[in-house]
Amino acid sequence: VLAGESTGGFVGGNYGTIDQSYATGNVIGSFTDVGGFVGALVSGTITNSYNRGNATAANHVGAFGGTAYDGSTIINSYTTGIATLSPSGNPEPVSDNFITIPDIGINNETFTSLFFDETVAGIVANSTLSQGVTSSILKTQKPFIDLGWDFETIWGISTSVNDGYPTFLYALPAEDKDSDGHSGIEENAAPNNGDANQDGVLD
Secondary structure (H helix, E strand, O other): OEEOOOEEOOEEEEOOEEEEEEEOOOEEEOOOOEEOOEEEEEOOEEEEEEEOOOEEEOOOEEOOEEEEEOOOEEEEEEEOOOEEEOOOOOOOOOOOOOEEOOOOOOOOOEEEEEEEEHHHHOOOOOOOOOEEEOHHHHOOOHHHHOOOOOOOOOEEOOOOOHHHOOEEHHHOOOOOOOOOOOOHHHHHOOHHHHOOOOOOOOO
8 A cells, every 4th residue: 555644554544443354465655644554543443453564654653553543442453564664754753663652641542452573573672552572472372362362253373374373263264163273174084083182172
């Protein structure tokens, strides 16, 4: 995506609710409020979403979201992208690789359980808004489950889908019901139809 301001890989400006959505393309804006998923989040809510693309702009740029305003909410979301300030314009420091917040803390924004890939971003310190984890950790369920992400009805991980990063169960191959990267054919060939130790969970 190549545009001016309030530009995102999924949506430019959001005032409503977005759930279980994703974006994968790179976004380049010539001015401000540019993000890999959402450009400007204005009194809106985003839950259970992710983006895999990078974002570049002169101001207010974030790998996931350009800017969050006025009581915005983001919950259970992650990015593997990089936020970069373009060389022109009147650049402001990237306050967080995930999203930029003007006057942070005074607009009642809510940010819960957000991750970015610190291996890709080249940033190792956690910020006040999102938590950086390595690519290898981000491809496991543990950090997400520890913070209450739903890996029973919403999220799943398969080594053969989305480069091994979390995605949605609806995006996983039908034969990989337990999101472990092995088909049902493989598992059913194991003892006890895939449940070798008879604990009720496919191995």
